[in-house]
Amino acid sequence: MSKRVFYFLGVLLALGVLLAACSGSAQTSSNPQAVQTVVVTVESNASSGYGTTLKAVKERGYLICGVNAQLPGFGYVDKEGNYKGFDVDYCHAVAAAIFGDPSKVEFRPLTAKERFTALQTGEIDVLIRNTTWTLTRDTELGTNFAPTTFYDGQGIMVRKDSGIKSLEDLEGAKICVATGTTTELNLADQMAARGIDYTPVVFETADQVFGAYEEGRCDAVTTDKSALVSRRSTLKNPADHVILDVTLSKEPLGPVVRQGDDQWFDIIKWVVFATFTGEEMGITSQNVDEIKASTDDPNVKKFLGLEGEMGQKLGLSDDWAYNIIKYVGNYAEIYNRNLGPDTPFDLPRGLNSCWTDGGLLYAPPIR
Amino acid sequence: MKETTIPFWRDERVLKWIAQIIFLIIVVASGAYLYHNMMTALAQRGLLPSFHFLKLTAGFDIGEHLIPYSRSDTYGRALLVGILNTIEVSFLGIIFATILGIIIGVMRLSQNWLLNKIATVYIEIIRNVPLLVLLVFWYTGVFLQFPRLKEAKILPGPTYVSNRGIAMPWGKPTETWHLYLYVLAFGLLLAAIVWWRLTLIGKRTGRMPLVTVWSTLTFLGVALLGWIGITLIYHQAPLAIDRPELKGLRTVGGLELTPEFLALLSGLVFYTAAFIAEVVRAGIQSVSKGQVEAARALGLNGFQTLRLVVFPQALRVIVPPMTSQYLNLTKNSSLAVFIGFPDLYSVAGTIHNQTGRAVEVTILMMAVYLSFSLMTSVFMNWYNKKIRLVER
Structure with a gap:
């Protein structure tokens, strides 16, 4: 009796593994047409x-x-x-x-x-x-x-009283920037090209970036010029901030x-x-x-x-x-x-x- | 003898097996389906998984790095910078949180009304506020409210305290530093020998000499003599004091701790310490009162009772939950992204965004956090085994 049960279970197990393997591999190789429809129905949008x-x-x-x-x-x-x-x-x-x-x-x-x-x-x-x-x-x-x-270009905004007039004045500066943007890369490129040593302070959202800038965490903040203009209008005292006359990139x-x-x-x-x-x-x-x-x-x-x-x-x-x-x-x-x-x-x-x-x-x- | 044969569909043993197999098939099939679905979707967008991007130039800068890093390094190295930053903050966080947690845990059991209440209020407040809120509080509420760099508070040293962080004097290795490292290694060896001899003597005579004190003294003695010796012979101390100075828009030299790092460390330490304090309290309370009474009856004072009788026994209860607090601290450090500290999660997020490799970056990130956790667990399990009550 026990022997027969084990035989039976062995066969069943093998069958199970085979079935599982099929459900995994059949989709990749044998029947691409069927797969296409399956995928489409799952994520129709x-x-x-x-x-x-x-x-x-x-x-x-x-x-x-x-x-x-x-x-x-x-x-x-x-x-x-x-x-x-x-x-x-x-x-x-x-x-x-x-x-x-x-x-x-x-x-x-x-x-x-x-x-x-x-x-x-x-x-x-x-x-x-x-x-x-x-x-x-x-x-x-x-x-x-x-x-x-x-058509935009990347700019840099600083405090008026900081006396910063050009990119070269930013030697040693901390610069607030948003992650996941081309601005982050342009900044690194432009500063490397000019040999300016700086430290980026990177945040997830624009609110965090400009919040930290306003608290004085950074000497400068960088993003597209249009965004700088728009964001400056939301700062406590817009007149205290000035956008430098440099364009870092085409945007x-x-x-x-x-x-x-x-x-x-x-x-x-x-x-x-x-x-x-x-x-x-x-x-x-x-x-x-x-x-x-x-x-x-x-x-x-x-x-x-x-x-x-x-x-x-x-x-x-x-x-x-x-x-x-x-x-x-x-x-x-x-x-x-x-x-x-x-x-x-x-x-x-x-x-x-x-x-x-x-x-x-x-x-x-x-x- | 004839067995009564039960048909297999009514045989409980067979049915159990069938249930298991069906379950296995369902799990494997749904896993395979999800995997396949992902691969098809990625293939449709021309984004088949590949880790080739790790060799490409990253192109972005990272504010804090323990190893040299610039924009022309690879994504792989950028990831390493993130990993090291996470390790740094987790390691320091675990040490400080443990110290603070034990102090508060003991305070919580103190007979002194004031100490007791302070500990209780601390624990109840901190444990019931989300960590993210604490982090934002430390960052914007504390460290960013320090004076601007030009008006920085200058403590003796000079140590500059401003909203750019804290810059303080720090040792800077000179030419004789590597020589001094040999001296330190020798001191360590000597201390180990002293430890070993004293333990042996203690076992033989039954009197316990102050093993820890003597071996520490040996090490410190060698270190001090070596320092003086090297300074006299080479006219240069192994470490020179590197003082920060104000230069343009920043401080140069010394050790610079950024507000992001300080806020993250403070947040993690104060938050986790509250939980550790409760773990410590529970551990101490688990030691039966008779043990304390017996210790007192033997003439041990309060501190001795704690150190020799209560703590060794409490440790067995404390260590396992402590492990999970350490794991929590490490994983919680990923909240750094909200206050701009470039930890693993933050750097990986940037890489994900610049390369579009969502799946690969997520897998890498999971693998790294998993190995952190496993390493911590392995160490703590080893320690737990070591202090376990040996039962015969």
Whole structure:
């Protein structure tokens, strides 16, 4: 009796191991097709095949947008608890293009460190969080960069009474910087190139960085110039701080998407281009209805969806660009609303002007 | 003799085996599935696991490093810098927390009303506040509130106390330092011999000589004579005093302790000491009252009773929970990231972000913390065995 039981158990055990091994290996080698479907069902919102993102967004009924929550002017939460800012408006523009309703967005506040993981894993559909376009990020992180919406450069802010005028004066200084940013790397590069000895003090969030700077932990603080301007306005005494007249790097900031879904990448690209085109054509949220009703210009007609079925080529409705301009506005409107002369920041347009005004904003033709 | 055969589906032994096997299959299959799912997802994004990035240039600077490090070193070395910073703060933290914890634990049992209440209040407050809150308190509430460097408080030395940390004089090895190391090694050897001889004598005569005191004195004697000798012969002491001085935006020379390091160390020490104090109290209370009474009856005074009778017995109860406090302290040091101290977690986080290698960096981090914990456990288990009551 006992012998038979053991035989039986032996066979059963072998079978069990075999089964377990199969469930492990069969997926990797013998049946890739089956695996694909399994994976897709498990993480449907992280899938990255052609057209999957738009489909998922439409089924969900709203867009999930990764933004900054600590950078006034670009992405922040206002007194009423609403997300506001330049980047946030681009999230609204994408929602307007897809749904014809700019409010169909859910915002996910992310730190610099969290942002790429959130995008890679499909937690968000698009990342619009003052993110610098670099070769490494474009390739190794599995991400694609849409056209730059804001040309920025890295700057350094110091106390006025410190007497620091140039980078060379920062010999031996402590410099506060946020982790997970290109600024951290640029700082190291620039200081090494000039042979300046300094000590970085690294924090996770912008609030911590500027908090420590304000407490006097650091002689200087570094990040993108636009962010320095915006952050300076939140310090106790903005007039005590001065931004040095040096630019450490090029910082082209723009939206980011996952690699693998070219249709979604196209949509984000052309939403950005649509805001450029709107400004170039002089179409604003105020006059868009009037122009749509009266125009004879074929280019404007294509842009506003009256001919050419441009929207359908993107997988959207033909009035996609009309919706962006109508509900969110063209580039100039978005810029002025968040960063322009009527705001505390009053950032000059500089490089961020339309190409017809000598800036870098240039959209390919919509045809 | 004929056995009554039970069909296998009603045989309890078989059923137990089947249950085990099914459980095994489920565990292995779900593990394999999760692993495969991760690999497929990573492959889709062109991020197949590889540790090649450790050899690439890091490109970022780290504020505090125990070994030479610059931006042109590799990610691997950056990680090592983080690991050493974690070891530094954990090691010092464990030592100080143990000392403070024992003092407070004994105070907690003191007959003195004031001492007793102070210890009680301390323990109850600290144990019931999250460590992160304590760390932020120490950092922004204490160390960053010190005067600015230009108005730094200068203590004799000079020691500069400012919101940039504490800079104090420190020994700096000179050319004769390596020679002095031989002297120290010799002193250590001599002390060991003294220890061994005295223990032997103690066992033979039954009188316990002051083994620890005499061997320590031997070592200190050799160290002092060696110092004087080397200074006289070579006209240079093995260590020169390196004094910090104010230079531009910083202090140069001496030992510099940053506010981040001080805040992290203080937070960890004061937090863990509260738990250690409770462990010590429980250990002491576990020694039966009769032992103390017997010791008193033999004419031992309060301190002797504690040192010779109570502590040796309490230690057996204290050591195992103490081990887990040490492990907690080491793991809690990862909260350093919130106050800007570049420990392992902080550096690994930066590497993760610059390379996008989430899975690899996380695995490395887990492996390092795991080996810290295992090493601490191995040591404490060895010590526990050593002091265990030998039962015959």
